[in-house]
Amino acid sequence: MTEYRVKGRGRVNTGKPVKFTFDDRTYQGFEGDTVASALLANGVHLMGRSFKYHRPRGVVTASSEEPNALVGTTRGGKGRFEPNTRATMQEIYPGLKTESQNKWPSLKFDVGAINDRLYMLFSAGFYYKTFMWPRSFWDSVYEPFIRKAAGLGKAPTEVDPDIYASRYLHCDVLVVGSGPAGIAAALTAGRAGSKVVLVDENSEMGGTLLSEPSVSIDGQPAWDWLESAFAELDRMPNVSRMTRTTAIGYYHQNMIGLVQKLTDHMADVPEGAPRERMWRVRAKEVVLAQGAIERPMVFHGNDTPGIMMSGAAQTFLNRFGVLVGKAPVMLTSHDSAWYSAFDMADAGAKVVAIVDTREDVAQALKDEAQARGIKTYLSYTATGTKGRLRVKALRVNPVRDGKVGAAHMLFCDAVLVCGGWTPSLHLFSHTKGSLHWDEEAKVYLPGRKTEDVHIAGAGRGLWGVATALEDGSKAGADAVKSLGGKAGPATYEVADDRTGTGITQKELPTDRSPGKAKAFVDFQNDVTAKDIRLAVREGMKSIEHVKRYTTNGMATDQGKLSNMNGLTIASDALGKEAPQVGLTTFRPPYTPTTFGAFAGYHKGTHFEVTRKTPIDSWAEENGAEFEPVALWRRAWYFPKAGEDMHKAVARECKATRESLGIFDASTLGKIEVSGPDATEFMNRMYTNPWTKLGVGRARYGLLLGEDGFIRDDGVIGRMRDDLFHVTTTTGGAPRVLNMMEDYLQTEWPELKVWLTSTTEEWATIALNGPNARKLLEPFVEGADISADAFPHMSVVECTVAGFPSRLFRISFTGELGFEINVPARHGKALWEKLWEAGQQYDICPYGTETMHVLRAEKGFIIVGQDTDGTVTPHDAGIGWAIGKMKPDFVGKRSLARPDIVAPGRKQLVGLLTEDPKTVLTEGAQIVDDPKQAKPMKMIGHVTSSYWSEALGRSIAMAVVEGGFDRMDQTLHVPDESGNPIPAKVTGTVFYDPAGDRLKVE
Amino acid sequence: MNAPVTNFDAVTVTVLPPVARFNLRIAPADLAVASKALDLSLPTRIGQGSQQGDRAAYCIGPDEWLLHAAEEEQQAIAAAFDKVRTETPHSLVVISDREVTIGISGPAAVDLLSVACPLDLSRIPVGGAKRTVFDYAQVTLIRDGEDAFRLEVWRSYVPHVQGLLDVATRELAAGL
Amino acid sequence: MTHFSGFSLLKNALSGHKNWPEQWPDKQPKGEYDVIIVGAGGHGLGAAYYLAKEHGITNVAVIEKGWLGGGNTGRNTTIIRSNYLYDESAKLYDHALDLWENLSTELNYNVMYSKRGVMMLAHNVHDVQSFQRHIHANRLNGVDNQWLTPKQAKEFCPPLNISPDARYPVMGAALQKRAGTARHDAVAWGYARAAAKRGVDIIQNCPVIAIRRGADGSVEGVDTAKGFIKAKKVAVSAAGHTSVVMDSAGVRMPLESYPLQALVSEPIKPVFPCVVMSNTVHAYISQSDKGELVIGSGTDQYTSYSQRGGLPLIEHTVAAICEVFPIFNRMRMLRKWGGIVDVTPDRSAILGKTPVKGLYVNCGWGTGGFKATPGAAHTLAWTVAKDEPHPINAPFTLERFTTGRLIDEAAAAAVAH
């Protein structure tokens, strides 16, 4: 037993000692301890340094709103370090390593504390007023200096090896908080048969009852009652309980995010177990029973280690069996601190005094204090402390008729304060529900609701165990009723309930110059009462301005401790009531939440879907390099030993043009457009005319947006009078289908047409090259694919290698070409058969890069590369694809807009560099006069640019202002280093303009 | 495709053998014609299903049905519908290869699906089906029993969905 | 109003800071002004400042429904850059950048403009083509923007994951060295203080009910919660609420307002030296001078004024950050908030005159408004003062949606094929 541990108190397992380290020193606590309770048990209060002044700081709370005791933790091993962990929430386990933060060289001696001496300078808004002279110093000196000073803990440096999980959960009633109110709500709703989920952020449930063992409920001591209540809840199959589970955010329509910590308290973590799990709960009704948060008191030196919340001291004593001090002074304006004093006295502490700012308190309290020999000072203020690393004394003065009298010292080893209680309404605020100001209690309480939510207990400003139980049960019953069920609130017999009252106030009156007082409001961010008054003086009249100007409430506790004190002081300075000054909005998450928990499974290979074709595995086995295209990964090129991309692509191009290439086109979008009105539908959607396209023939189709710009294209085959096989670009498939459905469902519902995506029904293999037919013919049954019987731009249903197939004769390369569609499961088998048989023609697999080169040699555009969403069919030189006779089609009207028909639009042309060896950079800009000064007049840019093996020179496509009228003009393309590269404007068909290569017999 | 079969006592995940699968689009008024052609009366409410022997039909849209049958029946069924196409316009598209079916069964089946399916699974009736999402993938979820489901997943999304199911299965096995 | 200087700072420090005056008085409206600006964000306050400073028009009121700087100015992720593609955009944002560089001195208010460099990641061949197009265009426009190899990118930003096996491998990056961040609140406060000093009235908590027009159709003034205020010129600079205000003047806008979410992590010691943007995975990140990682998300899919925003989007954004910077997986989110951004069909702003005489508008900045603040404010002031377009804002008209001369940065980024 360490010297501050009290025998017979607390719920920690004294049978199970646990060793852990803090700043490399080993300490012992017990199973059930937090880092904070274990360190306190060892007499350690100093746990951190503040943000701005690096002042020594001790733990001030026993809960998740802790602003001071933030430590770095790791269980050892790579990548498991994390900063800013609350010592009050982190349970200890064997092997846990923790370290203090924001200090150098040591926690006890920190050079950064020099800032504290410059306190007078570092006032609110300091940065905005200075560091401006000389101007040049900002970038080079001041700003780097300021950034160096930033931050609390160190960033992790390794990749996190842990797994994070997520789960959807649907329930009738979600109860947040497992104090008396929450438990009562869960019991009532559970008994009524509702599907109930009860959650609490702590490692065990019970809330205040864990710190109030002396209360008895229905004749049982509080802790026994808890046991039986949990037992009953656990017996109900419709109720589940989750500890270490924080409700982080309240989203639309009763969706609540819960984060459950699964392994951070374990010495040995089970294989495959996630560290945290994000629960996305959809609850029909929500009960918020989050209790209230104790308010600090604002006075000079109120941040000295050893000063903490009185409720925290009570929790450390009763839940953890730790006396935070042996000679504490209580400083309060609320009865609850008196009870803490009594508990500590009863546990063997010598309570030096109870200092209360109120003029008087209930006689019963005074009697109990007297009975324990505790001095009491009523109508007193605190004006200072002694001690730097640990409080040694509290300086107190009487206040008579508003006048602060002579000071005297109360020597002590701890000061336990209570400035009142603030209902915890953070989640309620996430719903944008309104808060109303309770003039009497000086707190905000829940007002108008926007969701199906009930607030119970201290969250509604109610006080005491009996009231909480009653109110919680009522909330549970209300929830059941709004679900259409029946439930009456249960009643509870409560004895020894310690209810109380109190007041809240601004910074305490003092006999010192307020200008010199360091009376902290936001401990972590070092915001003092003086800073807040200064902000108001400088015209910051809304609490949002005060917050942003002083950073009050922006620390990692998000103002849980500081907002109300800050508001009280600001409104006092403004001479207004709090509601007129406002309240800063609480934002999710309720407490800081691990990124990993949000990312969940979406890490590495699961970060995003990677779609793979049926032939993908062949490409992988054959050494393909891949490129991501939309969600797909596509074979980019197939390098042989020692080849870079350019060598490989040159080889693939040559092989295809000279003999035979094979290409996996399975990613192309495919849509089945069928129904009696299919032709009419196609006429309205696409620019081209479809009426005269015969069955068994195919045509290039062009799709515009209603704004007249090119959206997508693809070859479309007519399978039957009432059936089209539409192909789209790889990335465009989902968009095109959605766009078609939109027009069909909402604009032309009268058309009898149905659309079905068949992208993944078919594997698509493209064969290109003079030997394409020679290879394919022997495999084909049920169709004659000879040149005359099966001309260019035809489609037929047949079998290929015995597989049912839709066979197209089309060419995206300018060579004799076929595209074979077979049911996806046969794709790889067919590929392998063709591959085998193709060896006699030196068949060459090629990827997307070669495909791009071959099509560019023929001047075929790629939507999204040669067009960019501002290009019309005419701009792209494919005006021929527009059905001139058609009255209307999607985008037609926009083509008549003034600036679309105006001269000087950018048009797609070919570019041939004067030096055939020079390959232009895709994206490079084009100018008329390379000698002009910057900013230069740019007349276009290079959209596609490749080395053409077939032509033995470079080729490029570009969009150029008035390009069609610039044929044979020489333009200039400045390269990376600005040297202009001369290039001649040409047509876009570089290779085989007559198209003879298609006419292979 | 032969995917690994992962399981522990509470849940089993398997890739099921292919079936003949169709997407049927037809005006509800003409439903009788379709029922006749399929020789199975089609359900009329979205989410409902009807089964008979190897044949099953699930209503997944106001004018959309997912049809299942034994592979060898594919051509016969296609032909039966083709006969009535001109007088009763509709669209029957073979999608046997578009999706791959993953079977998920066992006491923890619902938990496993809940890792990435946002639906309240308790509201999906046995014998019913729904198009929905599993993580980033669109799927059709079919319920065969209290703790037996099928996920029909577009072929190219299968590696992603299976990978997730694999991670989640190990997570369930860890018991936290 | 005290001039901020080393001397005034020291003097006040020694006197316990008791003597700092108000940075701007909280005014009640007069009956009439020469110009009324609706919306006291950085844009509106800036316009008022430049009207007074550059055009000698000081009888100006800036009317704000809430607190100044409380809208998108105080809610954005403070990224400042000018490496835009089209000449029109590049000129406008670069004009802003020139003003940013001198703003602290000009306003005698440290807006903490930090030239830490903005790096945009390319994750696929299409990104590379698109970034090269930007870089070449920027260079010829005299805008700084350079191409980095993955290795160079990692040298510039050490936490970056450049493994080629990543789902979205880094294939390179475009870096604008001159770009960076600024302290968003200070921009609004600095302009407010400087404008007030020149006689501009800043009227807070005064919602505009309607813009009033006379018989001849021209602007007469605005009806507000504090009564009617006369003015022959009214400039609307109300971001997400522009549609509502303009509608009251009978002008319908090509705008939609979407929720945009952002978040910060807990503060950590300096680890992230620059700004990194990845449009492909939707991740925008920098580290504030306080040590928080400041992270921007994409817009939700539906229009909204609720400032709430959904969880799935945030989950995706955080996942994206952890994908590109895996060491941040154990960091914690401290605070998440939402703003309302007004988006035009071509993702470019509308800035200048309207069909209504005396009515001017500055809107449609989408997610990019903060970086434009000084440039937009400066050229809007010109247009209001002279009743004619400034050469730089001239292309950003309402008419372009009729004629089809769009400035489509979004489309120019196009789509993967």
Added chain:
Amino acid sequence: MLLIHCPYCDDTLPELEFAYAGEAHIARPADPSKLSDEEWRDFLFIRTNVKGVHAERWRHIHGCGRFFNALRDTVSDRFLTTYKAGEARPDVQTLEAAE
């Protein structure tokens, strides 16, 4: 994450199954060629962007696939009702009276 009632499925389902599709009741003109540039601009680009009850389109894209309309309060994001494509916009007063 919103919950949305699909009028075709007659079921209330998670937003993840739906895609927003912009303002509702902007019908494509029968003969666009008859429209002035201004009228065409209005059709293409001008939106009410109302702060309050907004008539908008959604598609149950990962469900039944239907486009439908909704009335949603853009200040609270609360849905007043959803209705099938082609149906007239319901009257807000009667809706709120019905609640």
